[in-house]
Amino acid sequence: MSGTSLDGVDGVLLECGTSPAAFKVHAAASADLPDALRQALLSLNQSGPDELHRAAVAASQLAELYAEVVAQLLQRSGLAAAQIRAIGAHGQTVRHRPPRDGEPWPYTLQINQPAQLAERTGINVVADFRSRDIAAGGQGAPLVPAFHQRLFGHAGQSVLVLNLGGMANITALPANGAVYGLDSGPGNVLLDLWCQRHTGAWFDRDGAWAASGREQPELLAHLLVEPYFLQRGIKSTGRDLFHAGWLDERLRGFAGLPPADVQATLACLTARSVALAVQGIAWGGAGPQQVWVCGGGSRNAHLMRLLAAELPQAQVQASDEAGWPAQWVEAAAFAWLALQTLEGKPGNLPSVTGARGSRVLGAIYPA
Numbered sequence: 494m495s496g497t498s499l500d501g502v503d504g505v506l507l508e509c510g511t512s513p514a515a516f517k518v519h520a521a522a523s524a525d526l527p528d529a530l531r532q533a534l535l536s537l538n539q540s541g542p543d544e545l546h547r548a549a550v551a552a553s554q555l556a557e558l559y560a561e562v563v564a565q566l567l568q569r570s571g572l573a574a575a576q577i578r579a580i581g582a583h584g585q586t587v588r589h590r591p592p593r594d595g596e597p598w599p600y601t602l603q604i605n606q607p608a609q610l611a612e613r614t615g616i617n618v619v620a621d622f623r624s625r626d627i628a629a630g631g632q633g634a635p636l637v638p639a640f641h642q643r644l645f646g647h648a649g650q651s652v653l654v655l656n657l658g659g660m661a662n663i664t665a666l667p668a669n670g671a672v673y674g675l676d677s678g679p680g681n682v683l684l685d686l687w688c689q690r691h692t693g694a695w696f697d698r699d700g701a702w703a704a705s706g707r708e709q710p711e712l713l714a715h716l717l718v719e720p721y722f723l724q725r726g727i728k729s730t731g732r733d734l735f736h737a738g739w740l741d742e743r744l745r746g747f748a749g750l751p752p753a754d755v756q757a758t759l760a761c762l763t764a765r766s767v768a769l770a771v772q773g774i775a776w777g778g779a780g781p782q783q784v785w786v787c788g789g790g791s792r793n794a795h796l797m798r799l800l801a802a803e804l805p806q807a808q809v810q811a812s813d814e815a816g817w818p819a820q821w822v823e824a825a826a827f828a829w830l831a832l833q834t835l836e837g838k839p840g841n842l843p844s845v846t847g848a849r850g851s852r853v854l855g856a857i858y859p860a
């Protein structure tokens with residue numbers, strides 16, 4: 494898995510049993526994105542000259558990095574390529590234009606080179622998970638709720654799973670057994686961007702910089718005017734909406750603010766937009782009792798405190814406390830989705846993506 498934050502690649506070697514308790518991670522490995530590739534992928538999020546060529550080259554370089562992570566997983570687990578059924582390789586999202594008003598040709602685009610990955614590893618590769626859901630009228634996202642439900646669903650309890658990646662996506666598991674999921678908006682992406690611009694650090698470690706600033710209520714209110722936050726029901730988003738231009742446009746008129754105050758306010762924006770999304774869910778009673786947070790944002794102690802304050806009725810904890818290290822969950826989800834594909838089983842949830850029905854996702858590149 495390599496997500497919108499562009500921090501790196503996370504891999505897990507997952508054994509899928511028949512019950513959730515039978516999921517077992519045999520090894521985990523990560524690789525940082527080299528700076529040049531990170532810049533190349535970032536610039537591919539917007540149109541520019543020669544982008545077909547640049548996308549093809551970046552895809553091959555990314556596939557090489559995926560292959561390195563796979564090699565590490567095999568080494569750490571002591572398993573051979575022949576013992577692995579498939580690699581689920583999501584690819585790097587560079588465009589996400591799901592169906593919405595005025596979008597006559599919706600699409601989502603993940604840069605990837607699955608053929609090369611199959612060639613390099615000798616393992617079946619499953620890729621392109623999102624396009625079939627879009628073809629069926631869905632958002633193509635989020636695809637992780639079915640897996641979140643298996644890992645964290647708890648009969649009789651209302652549970653929220655929150656993935657804080659570049660974007661923030663929630664899976665709502667009300668006690669009545671329903672499943673809802675959506676992208677609430679930015680997770681780390683704006684925090685990372687602002688931090689890189691003003692401190693040179695890639696991210697705000699533990700949220701210490703945000704914690705040193707003061708939340709600016711007027712700016713927060715102005716940021717929350719974005720229609721995406723007010724939209725109820727099925728929705729998904731990406732860097733197409735929440736990018737540097739979006740932030741700069743909204744910061745006009747707030748030029749005198751200390752950068753740390755802006756960072757503090759952006760952290761509040763992530764927490765508040767999650768809370769707004771949670772309030773929009775039909776919980777069939779009070780909101781969630783338990784919140785499991787996964788993704789890199791769960792390491793941001795300041796953000797975790799803000800979330801706990803926004804969701805006072807719930808116990809907010811990193812997914813590590815449930816036995817699932819926060820960095821593993823999304824990668825494990827795509828391993829499980831790859832298995833669903835191989836077994837001809839659906840991976841999407843129409844109640845989440847809005848697709849016309851459940852679909853077998855992905856394309857298989859045999860070893």
Ligand SMILES: Nc1ncnc2c1ncn2[C@@H]1O[C@H](COP(=O)(O)OP(=O)(O)OP(=O)(O)O)[C@@H](O)[C@H]1O
Pocket residue numbers: 494495496497498499500501656657658659660681684685696697698699700787788789790792793794823
């Ligand atoms: N110690 C930390 N303190 C604060 N933030 C952290 C810390 N560790 C990681 N992060 C944040 O987590 C981000 C990476 O998270 P993650 O890998 O889950 O996101 P992603 O790659 O966008 O994933 P996806 O899109 O699949 O959800 C970093 O860019 C950073 O913002």
Ligand SMILES: [Mg+2]
Pocket residue numbers: 495496497498499500501502503
């Ligand atoms: Mg990541």
